[in-house]
Amino acid sequence: NAGVTQTPKFRILKIGQSMTLQCTQDMNHNYMYWYRQDPGMGLKLIYYSVGAGITDKGEVPNGYNVSRSTTEDFPLRLELAAPSQTSVYFCASSYGGSNSDTQYFGPGTRLTVL
Amino acid sequence: TQLLEQSPQFLSIQEGENLTVYCNSSSVFSSLQWYRQEPGEGPVLLVTVVTGGEVKKLKRLTFQFGDARKDSSLHITAAQPGDTGLYLCAPNTGGFKTIFGAGTRLFVKA
Numbered sequence: 711n712a713g714v715t716q717t718p719k720f721r722i723l724k725i726g727q728s729m730t731l732q733c734t735q736d737m738n739h740n741y742m743y744w745y746r747q748d749p750g751m752g753l754k755l756i757y758y759s760v761g762a763g764i765t766d767k768g769e770v771p772n773g774y775n776v777s778r779s780t781t782e783d784f785p786l787r788l789e790l791a792a793p794s795q796t797s798v799y800f801c802a803s804s805y806g807g808s809n810s811d812t813q814y815f816g817p818g819t820r821l822t823v824l
Numbered sequence: 825t826q827l828l829e830q831s832p833q834f835l836s837i838q839e840g841e842n843l844t845v846y847c848n849s850s851s852v853f854s855s856l857q858w859y860r861q862e863p864g865e866g867p868v869l870l871v872t873v874v875t876g877g878e879v880k881k882l883k884r885l886t887f888q889f890g891d892a893r894k895d896s897s898l899h900i901t902a903a904q905p906g907d908t909g910l911y912l913c914a915p916n917t918g919g920f921k922t923i924f925g926a927g928t929r930l931f932v933k934a
Contacts (some may be wrong), residue, residue, distance in 0.1 A: 745924075
């Protein structure tokens with residue numbers, strides 16, 4: 711199993727550009743999450759999904775969109791990139807949504823918006 | 825808004841020393857997880873504690889959940905360079921939304 715994979719690893723965007731961060735998991739997990747991690751800060755939840763076709767907002771959803779057409783994939787879309795979106799983005803998945811389930815994280819995408 | 829504080833923010837110690845890091849809040853949590861994140865990688869789960877007062881050991885790491893389920897500690901005995909990383913506390917307030925602390929960045933010098 712590859713676990714959770716994310717592409718690209720690094721990206722530099724200009725203000726106003728758009729891009730999609732890809733996330734795929736091969737563990738047949740129902741739950742998937744997108745987080746951002748800013749320097750010296752914890753992970754903040756952007757969006758999450760409890761299954762294919764179902765998504766919901768997390769703590770910091772503004773400026774982002776997601777879709778979940780399959781169990782495996784959970785792409786994160788930035789439509790109009792802003793410097794405030796410079797961060798490291800992590801995708802994660804878990805089998806269930808219980809409070810003791812393990813979240814498995816991808817290696818992250820480091821995004822810089824100039 | 826829940827306040828979650830991890831302390832210390834940064835810790836640099838020599839190999840062989842003991843250390844304790846803390847995770848504190850004024851809120852009660854249904855469970856709490858500790859993750860370790862190494863540079864350039866995503867966090868990896870170390871342990872989940874569920875019951876107030878619970879103590880779990882993972883080799884040289886000892887985790888404790890406070891009796892009131894508002895705080896937790898992680899104690900490392902005889903730290904090694906391989907313990908270097910960012911330790912994140914992640915309490916759960918119910919359901920599947922987990923919040924993460926800012927973390928304690930540990931550096932163990934050989």
